[in-house]
Amino acid sequence: MRRSINGWTSSAGRGRGQGRVRSPGWKAWVTALGLLSGCGSGEARYEAKLFTDLCRVSPVLQGARYLRFRVTGPEMEPVERYVPVEQGTAELPTVPPGKGRVLEVRGYTDLPRSGGRVVALGRSQSFEVPESAGAARPTVRVALRPVDAYMRPGTTQGTCVSLAEPRAAHTATLLEDGRVLLAGGFQSSSGGADTTVASAELFDPVTGTVARVPSLETQRAFHTATRLPGGKVLLAGGEVESVEGALPVRSAQVLDVAQGTSTAVELKAARSQHAAAVDSGGRVLLVGGVGAGGAVVAEAEGYDPATGQVFSVSTPVPRVGMAAMPVQDGRRIAVVGGSDGTSLRPEVLFFSYEGGSFVPVGEGARLREPRRDAALVPFGGPEQLMYAGGYDSPGHVEEARFLASSELVSPGTAAQVSAGPQVFARSGLCAVALPDGRVMTLGGLRYSAGSFVSDSHVELLVPGKDGAAPALLGLKPLERQRQQHSCTVLQDGSVLIAGGLDDNGFQRTTLDDLVIYTPAPLD
Incomplete structure (x- = not known):
């Protein structure tokens, strides 16, 4: 048996049991090697390692009597195995060779047929089972976490893992390898002054570790981060605090985290608080935002990673407080909501890449209740967007009414807008959109007792089936209220909540915490 940094890895042949390992106060699980059918080409092996280190007192598997190991993948029937937790060892399910295999581990209070419920859940990244038994066997990593709980990652000693430094109005980008790049943002001092940061860091949600990466070439907050084909990330625009106030940034940079390189890009317009989205060809559309002197930026532009060049978009989009998102498998990009500085814009715009640039396409739809600074997210699948919350003033939030409604945008041939579920x-x-079509909303800005304060509400919106109305479920509130934070759906379906600003109306605190929420599965 070989000990690793954050867990144990063991190996065994067919039918051989493994010993147990114990950590202080509770029993840790060690999974054994599973033997795979080689489809006539001999036996192949894979091994799995569970990571269970969290910043909490109670064990991950508290209340669990059974673990279910289930492997799914293309061109194979799902295979699963239930093992009593008291057994302490397991032989993994036998699966055929192939790519795209995913191992899911669940902790149950009892067998499902006896009414057992899920108390812990973890999923691996996609992995390949080799054809040959003599080929190197993959090690499948699974982070096991309690469901329906806000958990902070921790070390084997129980120490909480946090960001390398506090940040708000930053970006969080899920990379192809499952890690999350957190970049830029600002920090608020005790005197109320904001300082823009240029640092960046990588969080590994499996091992629960944070690693610094080289700082950005320019300090920036309220920028956009867009993952490009091949795993690179375009960080564009934003603003930097100076003695003259917040100045919009015209520069952008393409980060290749895997190679450790950065390429500078010059935008056509300095912009902050804008929107960006990538189409199926990897081209990025940038629209709107705040420019020099606080003016709304009308000029739209695009970036093509194939050429490394920025190109003009002839159709102006003078908006701030809007959102952009790819639809129809990335063939189009929708731009929804926002204000031109004078009035709220109800038109829903669609752009497609044609003839070397983005051009408007299709018949436009109109919001029933125009708004800005709302959240845009797929709801019930990729072919329907939900635009939720926000406020009803084209200008400053101090003049606004917060909206408790949402609208559903169906971006078909003839786009339609309909009323959506109520929200806080x-x-x-x-x-964020969960893999099963549900949506979680977290935090934000609200009005309370004469002040604008950070919010702690969390909601789970469930699409209706067979024409039924969507359901709204209130979840446990965040332990720290926050705004200008990031929330990211990880590859295992959990949600990472990072940083943000805790403003209670009297004091502003920039947060450095990392919190992971694992939704309970529908089945």
């Missing part, structure tokens, strides 16, 4: 009234909320 707030703006700047963070919203």
